[in-house]
Amino acid sequence: MDYPTLLLHKVVTLLALLGALTCISASDMLLNVSNLHMFVDELPEIPRILGYELVHGVPKSKSLTIGMFKKKWKFHRDLPATTVYAYGLNPEEATVPGPTIEALYGVGTHVTWENHLPPINILPWDPTIPIALTVAREGIPTVVHLHGGIHAPESDGNAYAWFTSGFRHKGPTWTNKTYYYPNNQQPGNLWYHDHAMGLTRINLLAGLIGAYIIRHPSIESPLGLPHGDEFDLPLVVFDRSFRTDGSIFMNSTGNNPTIHPQWQPEYFGDAIVVNGKAWPRLTVRRRKYRFRIINASNARFFRFFFTNGLRFTHVASDSAYIEKPITANETLLGPSEITDIIVDFSESKSEVAILANDAPYPYPSGDMVNEANSKVMKFIILPNEEVDTSRIPRRLLRYPDASLSHATRTRYIAMYEYTSATNEPTHLYLNGKPFDASVTETPKEGSTEVWYVINLTEDNHPLHIHLGLFKVLDQTELVDPEIFKDCMTKLNDALKCHVERYARGKKVGVPAHEKGWKNVYKMMPEFVTKIVVRFSFIHTNASYGFDATAKPGYVYHCHILDHEDNAMMRPLKIIK
Ligand SMILES: *[C@@H]1O[C@H](CO)[C@@H](O)[C@H](O)[C@H]1NC(C)=O
Ligand SMILES: *[C@@H]1O[C@H](CO)[C@@H](O)[C@H](O)[C@H]1NC(C)=O
Ligand SMILES: *[C@@H]1O[C@H](CO)[C@@H](O)[C@H](O)[C@H]1NC(C)=O
Ligand SMILES: *[C@@H]1O[C@H](CO)[C@@H](O)[C@H](O)[C@H]1NC(C)=O
Ligand SMILES: *[C@@H]1O[C@H](CO)[C@@H](O)[C@H](O)[C@H]1NC(C)=O
Ligand SMILES: *[C@@H]1O[C@H](CO)[C@@H](O)[C@H](O)[C@H]1NC(C)=O
Ligand SMILES: *[C@@H]1O[C@H](CO)[C@@H](O)[C@H](O)[C@H]1NC(C)=O
Ligand SMILES: [Cu+2]
Numbered sequence: 001m002d003y004p005t006l007l008l009h010k011v012v013t014l015l016a017l018l019g020a021l022t023c024i025s026a027s028d029m030l031l032n033v034s035n036l037h038m039f040v041d042e043l044p045e046i047p048r049i050l051g052y053e054l055v056h057g058v059p060k061s062k063s064l065t066i067g068m069f070k071k072k073w074k075f076h077r078d079l080p081a082t083t084v085y086a087y088g089l090n091p092e093e094a095t096v097p098g099p100t101i102e103a104l105y106g107v108g109t110h111v112t113w114e115n116h117l118p119p120i121n122i123l124p125w126d127p128t129i130p131i132a133l134t135v136a137r138e139g140i141p142t143v144v145h146l147h148g149g150i151h152a153p154e155s156d157g158n159a160y161a162w163f164t165s166g167f168r169h170k171g172p173t174w175t176n177k178t179y180y181y182p183n184n185q186q187p188g189n190l191w192y193h194d195h196a197m198g199l200t201r202i203n204l205l206a207g208l209i210g211a212y213i214i215r216h217p218s219i220e221s222p223l224g225l226p227h228g229d230e231f232d233l234p235l236v237v238f239d240r241s242f243r244t245d246g247s248i249f250m251n252s253t254g255n256n257p258t259i260h261p262q263w264q265p266e267y268f269g270d271a272i273v274v275n276g277k278a279w280p281r282l283t284v285r286r287r288k289y290r291f292r293i294i295n296a297s298n299a300r301f302f303r304f305f306f307t308n309g310l311r312f313t314h315v316a317s318d319s320a321y322i323e324k325p326i327t328a329n330e331t332l333l334g335p336s337e338i339t340d341i342i343v344d345f346s347e348s349k350s351e352v353a354i355l356a357n358d359a360p361y362p363y364p365s366g367d368m369v370n371e372a373n374s375k376v377m378k379f380i381i382l383p384n385e386e387v388d389t390s391r392i393p394r395r396l397l398r399y400p401d402a403s404l405s406h407a408t409r410t411r412y413i414a415m416y417e418y419t420s421a422t423n424e425p426t427h428l429y430l431n432g433k434p435f436d437a438s439v440t441e442t443p444k445e446g447s448t449e450v451w452y453v454i455n456l457t458e459d460n461h462p463l464h465i466h467l468g469l470f471k472v473l474d475q476t477e478l479v480d481p482e483i484f485k486d487c488m489t490k491l492n493d494a495l496k497c498h499v500e501r502y503a504r505g506k507k508v509g510v511p512a513h514e515k516g517w518k519n520v521y522k523m524m525p526e527f528v529t530k531i532v533v534r535f536s537f538i539h540t541n542a543s544y545g546f547d548a549t550a551k552p553g554y555v556y557h558c559h560i561l562d563h564e565d566n567a568m569m570r571p572l573k574i575i576k
Helices: 003-023 200-205 217-223 481-491
Strands: 048-050 052-055 058-073 082-088 098-104 109-115 144-147 178-181 188-194 209-215 232-242 271-274 281-286 288-295 302-306 312-317 320-328 330-333 338-344 352-357 375-385 407-419 425-430 448-455 461-465 469-477 520-523 527-534 554-558 569-572
Touching: 048 058, 058 098, 082 098, 098 109, 144 178, 188 200, 188 288, 188 338, 209 232, 209 288, 271 375, 330 338, 407 481, 425 554, 520 527
Parallel strands: 048 098, 058 109, 098 209, 232 288, 281 375, 407 448
Antiparallel strands: 052 058, 058 082, 109 178, 144 188, 188 209, 232 271, 288 338, 302 330, 302 352, 312 320, 312 338, 352 375, 407 425, 448 527, 461 520, 461 554, 469 527, 554 569
């Protein structure tokens, strides 16, 4: 090694050691979550913040300042308080998840996101994966992405637009303290979360997540769905492991410690947390409720169902309504996916309904769920009959058609996983390229494209595209995947490797409730998934009304956060 490389290596080793030290607490005992009673805490009410104000009854744009604070949070009655990072208007009101921001269609919201986090990280970050190494000792880099939002690149929370406490240090693509969300898109469910380069998995694990709803009353009210704070609730679901002292447990030994001292390919926790409490309970009336379920896990998939056979009806998926309600008895939710369902508790034959999960982890070929992570929350159903004027309409919202004939460009997006000599994953790339390699995906504003997403790994990767929405057309299994993978490993070129000769295996249909516009979809391993991506508003076809071509552009990435950080993410630049 030459001298500068050697020096860098020493610094990295030292920092790795420091990273490890900061997370080893006096009590390093992993909590056996089986010792925590389920359903003893009430589902907390998440504070709501309006992203607009009413001036003489007329909604006007509003400016919010939301901070990130280090504080203590009680995840369970019998668990000591946990140190977390929480979003809120001030430290006292900060919560995990953060306040739900309610925006109105057509009324913009300005948010100044402020970092108040002290420099020592509460979780083991790994300095060998691409992160803001230079400032890691002087502050915790953070940047906020509004997932599902259609807004200018400067407000998109680019991974390199991070900033530390007091904006003392800023990443290379940082531009402005205040973000602007125009809210001119279709009504639906969004969420905000951290997106800092190489630290996303940690900052989310520490608590930096929150729901964001765009409402369009003149379109939504006639649908007659359950509404109001009592009957229309976001449920932010994630999994965490804890130590006996209450601290969040994240393994500080990597699966390839000589390469990455701390990084592991997927984080799984044993306790299932809903709106900030582990396995909470909610008393409900015998009537319809709307639940906007956000999967904010790093890597866990959930397949939700009710143990008493109660069914539910999908009305939206990710950030958009679907055209027609779809009734089902179970639903599979990938990381960062959002499902929006109506549950009619008047149909329940019992007085208790447990929302349960039976998705193996990693999904689909991993371990079966155990007692702890197979239960999510409990609903206690009041016995008296209710008058319920809400309804589930036969049709929801229709958007302009998006057919393949409008597509002007075809792209192939291949997912690669790289392993060490011991066959342990070391990192993952899209199209075989690191995040920093120059941009290759440059769609035209207003255009429609077809992307073939080729999953060459053994895992299900939820692909998330910023700005654009997409529809999943079909999923086709690769025949002779090993031969095709070999070629792709050598040439990294789907056309030269004749993807069409391999993508002719069995076809797997897209579930009815996921046929609408999505911003994340689970890409099946060894399958080619064909999606049609739209780079204009889906509800009007209109152009965005802001400069989508500005720097620093957008990104697309795998939403398993441990993958995104290392570095299953690529730039996406919109051109005129
Ligand atoms: C956790 O506790 C449960 C019940 O006390 C026990 O059955 C289980 O073996 C324990 N698990 C571990 C990993 O110690
Ligand atoms: C920064 O954001 C504010 C508030 O949205 C806006 O008025 C201002 O023009 C922005 N400045 C730059 C340089 O983008
Ligand atoms: C932490 O990860 C290492 C390496 O993968 C593994 O050997 C160890 O058992 C893990 N520890 C716990 C408590 O899960
Ligand atoms: C849901 O229905 C399908 C098809 O009828 C069935 O295969 C599945 O086992 C059911 N799931 C649950 C959780 O009842
Ligand atoms: C939740 O999201 C994580 C990561 O995005 C994913 O791995 C997991 O499967 C998702 N779970 C559910 C229930 O959707
Ligand atoms: C939107 O654009 C598509 C093609 O891109 C077209 O078929 C459709 O008619 C347009 N709809 C509206 C409302 O302009
Ligand atoms: C890739 O394939 C694996 C293995 O089947 C699967 O679990 C994963 O979801 C797939 N990822 C995508 C993006 O399809
Ligand atoms: Cu992934």
